[in-house]
Amino acid sequence: MSAIIQSNRDFEIFFRENFSSVYAFMKRYTGDDELAADLAQETFIRVYERRDEIVSVDYGKAFLYTVARHLYWNHCKHQRAKENYFAQLDESNVDDYDFLQEVTRQETMRMLYVAINQLPPQTRNVILLNLEGKTNPEVAEELGISVNTVKCLKKSAYEILRGALSKNYFVILMFLLGE
Amino acid sequence: MDLLKKRLNIARLIAEELTGTIDEKDRVVLARWLDEDERHRGEYANILESLKTRNEAWKDQERGRQLMEARWGTVKYHTVRKTSRWITWSKYAAIIVLLVNIGIFGLVNEGKQEVENVTVAKIEHGSMKAQLVLANGKKVDLRPETSLQLEEVGGTRILTSDNRVKYSGKDSLTGQPAEVKYNTLIVPRGGEFSLELADGTRVWLNAESRLRYPVAFTGKERKVEMEGEVYFEVAKNKEKPFIVTVNGVDIRVLGTSFNVLAYQEDVVTTLVEGKVQLKKGNKQVILSPNQQAIWSDDEFWVKQVDARNFVLWKEGVFYFEDVDLETILDDMARWYNVNVFYMNPALKEMKFSVEIRRYGDINEILRRIEQTKRVKFEIKDRTINVYE
Structure with a gap:
């Protein structure tokens, strides 16, 4: 190695x-x-x-x-x-x-x-509120959006979060940013 | 380490679980970990708890991000910028560790008798010495007592006596654009030497330095190259600027006195009198007397100094004013030809002021620094060990 x-x-x-x-x-x-x-x-x-x-x-x-x-x-x-x-x-x-x-x-x-910092602002808010322990309806109410939108934003966050949390994230980062 | 690596993986699984991105297989792994120990469940609950108040959870991460830029500057300065130096260092460290081990081994085996053997070989201060490399590659060792008369190709005469090398002869070979011949003066660790070039420019080389120069200045410019530390008193000649090249920086002068220090990548130019222009790539500065330019991180940094203090070395004086220990001891290491080993690398950063003669015992300066009660030194063989 x-x-x-x-x-x-x-x-x-x-x-x-x-x-x-x-x-x-x-x-x-x-x-x-x-x-x-x-x-x-x-x-x-x-x-x-x-x-x-x-x-x-x-x-x-x-x-x-x-x-x-x-x-x-x-x-x-x-x-x-x-x-x-x-x-x-x-x-x-x-x-x-x-x-x-x-x-x-x-x-x-x-x-x-x-x-989370890689997410667009509204999506980030949804995920942060989720992390605070709030349910989808509670999040929807706090942000003044529909429960469906909340679900939708969560879905869109999924790929980004999955990538950022992946085991290979640092290796990919080095590949993207390195010389 | 394995336990720690496992924990790093668990951290990832918790983050995945909390963001709903965990897969089935990993969820089982996480569940098993939580099942294992009540304390694990406690940790998990703690993380959930602190996430409830957003400010609390992210506060340290955010603060860390804020501090990062400034701290990267310092870390960079001590790491990547010094790469080559660290490599040499770790090599030395390995050798020293080896020596220390042998020392301990010897002590264990020989017991009392060892005490006598440990008595250190005396460390001598530096002296006038150098090696002259002629245009044909021939090497001549120079000592204070050496008195030589050589003749270079093209008729330049080289006289060595009185601790200096002097070049004289035809300054320019009119109508004969002969190939330029170069000589190199190499001063080893524990040495210093001075030189008078063919144009009358006088040059002092500090320990572990070298200067490459033409035996006669035939072209439109007088060009020399250097490494280490050199003090120049350039003979006036308005028609032919004198140019010193060091680490890619060009120092251009007409007639003036200045000191150049460039043991590392940085080039520190201190102007005593006259005027110099420094240039690298498209960056340049002009210095007035008592100004110092430091080429570092692709920039020239200029500051006001008392220039005389920076050329005291050629008068046989070590002079340091509020200088970090590493710089002081690096300088001593070159002059006394010793190594330095820091028991705690943080000590390198401590600042000291000291003025003392160069042609004295190494203990004089070490004791002077010890008087501040902030560091202690111990000399073993040719290594200065630095303690708190």
């Missing part, structure tokens, strides 16, 4: 595809906007150094989050050392399960966000 990040352009696409979720991941852990962005930024710099090892999209993402966690960890260690010499490092807040849960959550959100 060969590395998927071959050119500078590939790396840029990889960055643009994943920055927001790594940032969101860091934001959840640190609660600090600036720090989250700094750590997310550093994550990509580190991953770049070892881009040759990234042989699949899945591996790339898994690697990205592993590095992110590692950097967060390091940051905590330094903070603890600075703030309280005697403090025991509390590992419970970054245990494995928590990490897996956070990655799952951020990836789900990222994929939904990217997919």
Whole structure:
């Protein structure tokens, strides 16, 4: 298997595809906007150094989050050392399960966000309201359109969403945007 | 990693389920995952819950998008722009890791005896040295004590003595458009050297630099090519502009003094006196004294500086004012011919100011930086290890 990040352009696409979720991941852990962005930024710099090892999209993402966690960890260690010499490092807040849960959550959100942003405005509204848990009649009422229109817009959204959520989305993206 | 990869797939399935685009086979996979563990169902419920308030759910993703452009600039600066450098770096890192491993191994096996062996070979500061490549490809090693007299094709005489190379002879061969002969002066790591060209222009080369120049300036222009760091004092000649080509940038002058620093892709030109014009492709700028132009990211960036500080190296002084550690240590690495290894790459970004003699012990400058209590250094063999 060969590395998927071959050119500078590939790396840029990889960055643009994943920055927001790594940032969101860091934001959840640190609660600090600036720090989250700094750590997310550093994550990509580190991953770049070892881009040759990234042989699949899945591996790339898994690697990205592993590095992110590692950097967060390091940051905590330094903070603890600075703030309280005697403090025991509390590992419970970054245990494995928590990490897996956070990655799952951020990836789900990222994929939904990217997919939904590709929809035309009215269709997007329908899908967003659906995601909020509203039924078709409720959506129709809120947007002032008929239930049939809602159904129709949902149908038209289907292909776009399906494409954007596909396993091969990133590979296709690289093909379309790459050099 | 496998657990993580499985989770990434689950994330996709959840997104598909929520948008109604999941197929039957995947729905079974997702259902099985939810069945597996109560915590999984809890996660799923959490995601549904946060989607109910739209602002909450997308807030971080949106903020991430906003920050992305600015952060890409920084990431780009540290990654793709430096590709070639990173490749060399990882190579060094591998070697250093190997050395460290051997070191530990040796320590374990030899115990006490090792202590003596570890005593570091003294690191010498740089010195006057260079290699001169003549037009016929012949190489001559130059040292301070070397005193040579050579004659190039076409009658140019080359004198080497007093730490410099001097060219003299017929400046232009009238009526005889002879083929231009080039010499190259190569200064290795741990070296510096100076040179007087056939037109009287004086040139100082810093460590790990090279200059290629004609042995006689016969044409309408005086053209030279360089790499690394070079200070020029160009002899005045209004009829024949002097042009330095470096990384594709042309620096055009009539008679003036300026420093060019170009160890990486960037070209930093600092003007001491006179006037220079810089050009690359269709972009160009003109500098006045105490201005500095940086060619980077396909643009010239001009700023005001105290130019004297940028040419102190040729007076035997390291001078850094609010400069990042990486730049400082790269410069030292070239002069002392050592390697640098950062235990934490983030340290590269820290800024320091320091002024110290070049012909001193490497520990002088390292100790000076350590006094700030922000970093620590340890020299092992020929590698400076940088710690927090």
